[in-house]
Amino acid sequence: MRQLNEVSRTRTVWISQYQSYLAEKEFRLAAEEPIDLYSSAELESWVLQRRSADQEWEITNPVQERSIFVDYETYTLTMVPGGRWLLAALSDGAVLCYDLEDPDMRSTVLTPPRDDANGDLIYDLTVDIDQH
Secondary structure, three states: OHHHHHHHOOHHHHHHHHHHHHHHOOOOOOOOOOHHHOOHHHHHHHHHHHHHHHHHHHHHOOOOOOOOOOOOOEEEEEEOOOOOEEEEEEOOOOEEEEEOOOOOOOEEEEEOOOOOOOOOOOOOOOOOOOOO
16 A cells, blocks of 8 residues: 555656646646646645646536527627626617626616617727726
């Protein structure tokens, strides 16, 4: 048993684990320094920390995909920083807000349709969050 423990801690094993980890990732997070500078214990720690973080991330942050059907002519959509709110500017001048965390994703009218049907269209929405 002791021999297996010693073999599992060799540099060759952890270089292989490091390369295997990188090969699995779409976006590769390479070591902070060249791996030649890492001891076998440091490589082991690097690989295990990232595998643990990946596993925890997948459990606590599952990818959530949402879709909505906007039955209006929409000119622009803007995601508010943070990802919870989606703003939609409509052809009639109304601006709707969708709460993406609401299971029903109901919209709230932020600005009502304009009275003048021939008025200017909204082609862009800008979000400015007051930090104070």
